[in-house]
Amino acid sequence: MEPITNVEKLIYQLKSEQTAKYKNGIYHYTQTSLAYNSNRIEGSRLSHEHTINLFIIDNDHKQFYYRGLREFYRDPGYLTDTCLSAQDKYTAYCRHLVKGYL
Secondary structure: OOOOOHHHHHHHHHHHHHHHOOOOOHHHHHHHHHHHHHHHHOOOOOOHHHHHHHHOOOOOOHHHHHHHHHOOOOOHHHHHHHHHHHHHHHHHHHHHHOOOOO
């Protein structure tokens, strides 16, 4: 039996998250990135961060996200920092899964 490659691991992970409708993983983040690019092509002016804000509220960041929404006019950077933190988590997760492939 041949060892599973990192690409096969990634594909398995994406399919598993899609089937489970998991909202905190690679599949969901990839979906929002594709939505951003599609919307951009169609003329949307939303930034990537704003597109992510529409889709991602993971459990680790949920309380910070809601606080950022409540305090946006007083401290808009808080919401942005929360979204960037979630993005960093996703990036690290992707790097781990494709380690050695790229």
